[in-house]
Amino acid sequence: MLTEAGVALIPRGADRVELSYADARATLTVVASPTPPQVEAAERPAKRGPVPWGTFTLLRRMVQRPYATQQELAVLVGVSQPRVSQALRTLADQDVVQRTSSGWTLRNLDEAIRWWLENYPGPGGISTYWYGLAPAVEQARTVVEMVAAPDPHGVAVSGDVAADIIAPWRAPTRAILYASTGVNLADEGFIPAGAEEATLEFTVPRDPGLWQPSGMAERFIPDGLPLADPIQILWDVRRSPGSDSEDAAQRVWDLLRRDHRDRGYAA
Known part of the structure; x- marks a missing residue:
């Protein structure tokens, strides 16, 4: 305590x-x-190494704020734009997010939430x-x-x-x-x-x-x-x-x- x-x-x-x-x-x-x-x-x-809190936070924010620019996401997540760019590439490689002419968004809301729940290590x-x-x-x-x-x-x-x-x-x-x-x-x-x-x-x-x-x-x-x-x-x-x-x-x-x-x- x-x-x-x-x-x-x-x-x-x-x-x-x-x-x-x-x-x-x-x-x-x-x-x-x-x-x-x-x-x-x-x-x-379960795995050793630092937890990618920024990636988990990014996906949280994209659930509530789809079609956002990297600059907007950086403000919402509270990290630098290069860090957001790196996290977006990681999630895009796993088909969780995608870039459109209107900004970055989730490919599928349910699949994105499921990915988050399966990978989140706890607070x-x-x-x-x-x-x-x-x-x-x-x-x-x-x-x-x-x-x-x-x-x-x-x-x-x-x-x-x-x-x-x-x-x-x-x-x-x-x-x-x-x-x-x-x-x-x-x-x-x-x-x-x-x-x-x-x-x-x-x-x-x-x-x-x-x-x-x-x-x-x-x-x-x-x-x-x-x-x-x-x-x-x-x-x-x-x-x-x-x-x-x-x-x-x-x-x-x-x-x-x-x-x-x-x-x-x-x-």
Whole structure:
């Protein structure tokens, strides 16, 4: 668990502790704690080497902004134009994107989303798991208020709660939140829990692309909660507990398809 001071709490007598990532804006200090939450490295890529976050972010942005120039995509992704050009060539070689007279776009929306889901290694970073008695959406609001006080743009809601806002299907059972810094959720009455029984998953991620850029979030009504990128929501819903998680994920996928078509682009 990361405290507000950037302190990681590690259980006494632990046989082994693995912390694979420390946020660049915080310094981790390891101290003993009698009742820490379960801390796990968020899903990592199977292959060694740096994760091409720019490529994954590029495809996220192209789902919401087809027919864009390299210059426009560079601004949306937050990388240099040469880096965008390199990523576009990589995706074009795999028949995921194509260049047209109107700009770069996806060859097929469903195939592009499927490619992203199959290749995305997870957000990386450090995750902690918590249990609370309040409904999942109220748990999400509590954490958003905690994080948003010092950094209004440093928190995003994903998973069941976000899916219920943009494509209602089932009552949320777990809140998934991403934040730029760690917070001590025990201060708000949350209880440390294992990954299986947790009602709230809190991650300080490495992936810079899961935050929605300015100008894109308004298509998905946030209900007062800042939402993660819609493909991130889809990815998180698919791994949510429950036998109907795939049905809930399909609702989000259908929303992306309708949004794409409503703006005049073939899916």
